[in-house]
Amino acid sequence: MSQQNLESLDVEAIREEFPILEREFDGQQVVYLDNAATTQTPDPVVDAMSDYYRESNANVHRGIHHLSQEASVAYEEAHDRVADFIGAAGREEIVFTKNTTESENLIAYSWGLNELGPGDEVVLTEMEHHASLVTWQQIAKRTGANVEYIRVDETGRLDMDHARDLIGDDTALVSAVHVSNTLGTVNPVGELTALAHEHGALSFIDGAQAVPNRPVDVSEIDADFYAFSGHKMAGPTGIGVLYGKQSLLEELEPYLYGGGMIRKVTFEDSTWGELPWKFEPGTPPIAEAVGLHAAIDWLEDLGMERVQAHEEELAAYAYDQLAAEGDVEIYGPEGGADRGGLVSFNLEGVHAHDLTSILNDHTVAVRAGDHCTQPLHDKLGVPASTRASFYVYNTREEIDKLIDALDDARALFA
Ligand SMILES: Cc1ncc(COP(=O)(O)O)c(C=O)c1O
Structure with a gap:
């Protein structure tokens, strides 16, 4: 999907309907990337x-x-x-x-x-x-x-x-x-x-x-x-x-x-x-x-095609950014038409729970665990993974925050 499609959702206007996205913890605004678990609820709902x-x-x-x-x-x-x-x-x-x-x-x-x-x-x-x-x-x-x-x-x-x-x-x-x-x-x-x-x-x-x-x-x-x-x-x-x-x-x-x-x-x-x-x-x-x-x-009202395009774009961006790190293992297909809006991964030498906890220190909310797919994780040969999942209010800048926080995890564990 092209950047043009991504911009076709007015993310700034969308975010205004979600007061929860303004919340701060320790002076940092929440970056909510746990949408596959549950999405946030807009004011009209x-x-x-x-x-x-x-x-x-x-x-x-x-x-x-x-x-x-x-x-x-x-x-x-x-x-x-x-x-x-x-x-x-x-x-x-x-x-x-x-x-x-x-x-x-x-x-x-x-x-x-x-x-x-x-x-x-x-x-x-x-x-x-x-x-x-x-x-x-x-x-x-x-x-x-x-x-x-x-x-x-x-x-x-x-x-x-x-x-x-x-x-x-x-x-x-x-x-x-x-x-x-x-x-x-x-x-x-x-x-x-x-x-x-x-x-x-x-x-x-x-x-x-x-x-x-x-x-x-x-x-x-x-x-x-x-x-x-x-x-x-x-x-x-x-x-x-x-x-x-x-x-x-x-x-x-x-x-x-x-x-x-x-x-x-x-x-x-x-x-x-x-x-x-x-x-x-x-x-x-x-x-x-x-x-x-x-x-x-x-x-x-947003249009489901545009919702899909937005998520594909964010997933492809996250996949590429994580892949460029070199020490990140990503599960599932590369970004594109057969990937939905989420990316599960592991950072070399860092347990998914530790990574997720460090991301939380940066107020980046993601999920660690087997995501209720234990046999699949057994097959992947890992006990757990970290999952970032996106919705209509997420931005590339939020993914950048996740990527920046990886350095802290490396410094502590790797
Ligand atoms: C693919 C899939 N199936 C089923 C479920 C279960 O959904 P719920 O907890 O709403 O019953 C989930 C929730 O994470 C899911 O991602």
């Missing part, structure tokens, strides 16, 4: 939630009174907004959960526990987040199914020949991360889904690091299920999304039971209500849905 609590707060499910009607409409419209944003057919295909992890578990329990059996295969990738990897491992244990992993090659990309070998007639599900939260790799999820379908399997795509950062159209990917979290896309914590094709969701058993999801209950049995409410028992995250709606409006 905070305002939308605050207005909701000030003016419309009530429980949903269409109570008779005005406030409940208003809250219900806001909650339902949030589903419509999400559906429109990701190219789903309608609100029936959008289930609100707590986060991506719960969306994964919903399908694992509703579909996996009921449909998998001995001899069935669940095909994951070696770069799956624990949200998917741990969940399917446990479901496989309980059902007798096997879990297989598509190899990650030395460039940090999926070995698609291996994928073609692995995905076969025993495959019941292919579950893949759209953008790796450790390697930054953008995976060919449409191709993986097509492979799954060729063999009569379903596809589940973990879009936690994709939907916040690039245009995503689930109908183009043809994914059967797709998951993401509000708090990684300028929205609030406490809300996640499970997209599912309506025909599949209609067939699935609910994963949680309770009020608000039923059609008829007798002392003997119960039947389920319409989609998506069938999967949303109890009082749902109403204010959070309002916030997610506002976050999508806000992101679409």
Whole structure:
């Protein structure tokens, strides 16, 4: 991407909507590069939630009174907004959960526990987040199914020949991360889904690091299920999304039971209500849905292509700056169209936790650890890495601050 694209987002104006970015620690302004963990929330999103609590707060499910009607409409419209944003057919295909992890578990329990059996295969990738990897491992244990992993090659990309070998007639599900939260790799999820379908399997795509950062159209990917979290896309914590094709969701058993999801209950049995409410028992995250709606409006005002261009530019810049240091090992593909907006790395001779702590002394906020991809780190041969991840308010100057701080780490440890 060109510098022109980067400048097409008015980053200065964007930053004004994030008072938190003005915070200082020890007289230094925070440099927030931990966006893959959670993004910051702009004023219009905070305002939308605050207005909701000030003016419309009530429980949903269409109570008779005005406030409940208003809250219900806001909650339902949030589903419509999400559906429109990701190219789903309608609100029936959008289930609100707590986060991506719960969306994964919903399908694992509703579909996996009921449909998998001995001899069935669940095909994951070696770069799956624990949200998917741990969940399917446990479901496989309980059902007798096997879990297989598509190899990650030395460039940090999926070995698609291996994928073609692995995905076969025993495959019941292919579950893949759209953008790796450790390697930054953008995976060919449409191709993986097509492979799954060729063999009569379903596809589940973990879009936690994709939907916040690039245009995503689930109908183009043809994914059967797709998951993401509000708090990684300028929205609030406490809300996640499970997209599912309506025909599949209609067939699935609910994963949680309770009020608000039923059609008829007798002392003997119960039947389920319409989609998506069938999967949303109890009082749902109403204010959070309002916030997610506002976050999508806000992101679409920026333009998702420009958001993507901005992140690709920053990731490429960070990659090049880190690579030029000579003593930094970077994981995942070089900057470009198949890298999302994050870079994980290690500085020679310095543990990722120590480096991250030194960066924190410079108020540069990054993350150290295995980023919930322990098996991938084992494969990389390191216990941990440091991850810098970018969003629409980040600048090249902030990356320069990170690079400058590396000298302190060298002086102390190398
Ligand atoms: C790729 C990926 N999948 C799943 C998750 C889990 O998201 P959440 O913690 O919102 O459930 C994350 C969060 O870091 C992620 O990066």
